[in-house]
Amino acid sequence: DADVTQTPRNRITKTGKRIMLECSQTKGHDRMYWYRQDPGLGLQLIYYSFDVKDINKGEISDGYSVSRQAQAKFSLSLESAIPNQTALYFCATSESSGRAVEELFFGEGSRLTVL
């Protein structure tokens, strides 16, 4: 089983619908992230959380919200989906080990299409 699991892997929805993407991890990491990937734009950070009580906005948080239900679970919500939110979404984790540079561990991605 994957260490970082995202559900659903694929979702097609309509404009205005509420959508939740879920992420769970078995790595025991305290830090979790949500990224969005669009062709030619790389990965853009939406939200990140360094522990259960910590939530921070990333580069492109407008139109999104998150919830850190437990150390192992981090969900991303689109309250009212719009077509330009069609993208590939990745959850990632890292460990705050005290080292200067951390490694990000990614899930397999959730492809969202908003019609």
Added chain:
Amino acid sequence: TQLLEQSPQFLSIQEGENLTVYCNSSSVFSSLQWYRQEPGEGPVLLVTVVTGGEVKKLKRLTFQFGDARKDSSLHITAAQPGDTGLYLCAPQKGYGQNFVFGPGTRLSVLP
């Protein structure tokens, strides 16, 4: 937001050829990571470089961090089809700051 460029955007080569891809910015970074993403999967870390001028080798892959810590290159010797994927550079501006990902170089190695 710093401008982060990767070149070339696309590269298609034959098995056995050598290639170099680049990551460039006008900003100075404290460290830089390279990730490879295969179709249908998330990115996977290849290497982290932290010192200006640093060179790291991972089998047939050679990574270099620029002396001024503004750029990096990835050289692949004798490319194989298994090297096919999207190569992403991810510099970090300062300790504890989040990584910013470049747009990537999509490499296709044909048998």
